[in-house]
Amino acid sequence: MTDILLEICVDNAEGLAAAIAGGADRIELCSALELGGLTPSPGLIRQAAKASIPVYAMVRPRPGDFIFGGADVEIMLAEIDIIREAGLAGVVLGASLSGGALDEQTLRRLTTHAAGLGTTLHRAIDLVPDFDLAVDLAADLGFERVLTSGGARHAVEGMDTIAAMIERAAGRIGILAGSGVRPGNVGTLLDRLPLTQVHASCSAPARPADAAAVRLGFTNPAGKETSAEIVAELKRALRR
Known part of the structure; x- marks a missing residue:
């Protein structure tokens, strides 16, 4: 039996604690997961530095596309x-x-500045017109891994592309499958792909939001939160 590393993305202190309690092996720390994940606040970053497992923080200063100007x-x-x-x-x-x-010039500048830190290339790779070239570039830039759904909405729909990316990587860089990964479908991924790591949110509906806060637009009535139970269930499903 080979253990598969489980990375959980979280965007608050409660989610961080739940992911660790459920057995996560690594954390992707963000803010605003409903927007695809933005850079977490300095306070949350400092809180996460106390974690017992590795934490990688998102560096994305605004929502929207990944075309970044000088500022x-x-x-x-x-x-x-x-x-x-x-x-x-x-x-x-x-x-x-x-x-x-991929914007090679910007990524080279960012990775050079991040020397000494681990690096993950996020799902900007799912927008590329040529996955082979993108995997080659990510490896050349020194990324440890790329997070990908294979260009699909969910990883189970992009398995053919993910398989091709794993073959292209040839051990030079890790391929981290993510998006829509749940305990009920991860077996489909494992049957098709030689994965060593997966990425998930393991979220569940959050407690009912305060009606006044919803009315004033301060919160989303359909919010989600990290579930330690779902993290643990997914972790068990990976031990197969």
């Missing part, structure tokens, strides 16, 4: 400094050009 990049460089100073294990990066190809 965005300067913010990202400063955010990398904050993450390093806090003592986290690594950063999660991505940048695109118009048309979806």
Whole structure:
């Protein structure tokens, strides 16, 4: 039996604690997961530095696309400094050009600035027109791994592309399958792909939101939160 590493993405202190309690092996720390994940606050970063497992922080200064201008990049460089100073294990990066190809110039600048930290290339890779070239570039830039759904909404729908990415990587870089991974479908991924790591949110509906806060637009009535029970269930499903 080979253990498969489980990475859980969280966006608050409660989610961080739940992921660890459920048996996560690594954390992707964000804010605003409902927007695909943004850079977490300095306070949350410092809180996560106390965790017993490796934590990688998202570096994404705004919602929307991954085409970053000069001001965005300067913010990202400063955010990398904050993450390093806090003592986290690594950063999660991505940048695109118009048309979806990876922005090599920006990524090279970011990864160079992140020297000494672990690096994950996020799902900006799912926008690329050529996955072979993208995997080659990510490996050349020194990323430890790429997080991907194979260009599909969910990883189970992109398995053929993920399989091709694993073959192209040839051990030079890790392929982290994610998006829509749940205890009930991870077996489908494992049957098809030689995975060594998976990424999931393991979320469940949050407690009912305060009606006044919903009315004033302060919160989402359909919010979600990390479930320690689902994390544990997914962890068990990976031990097969």
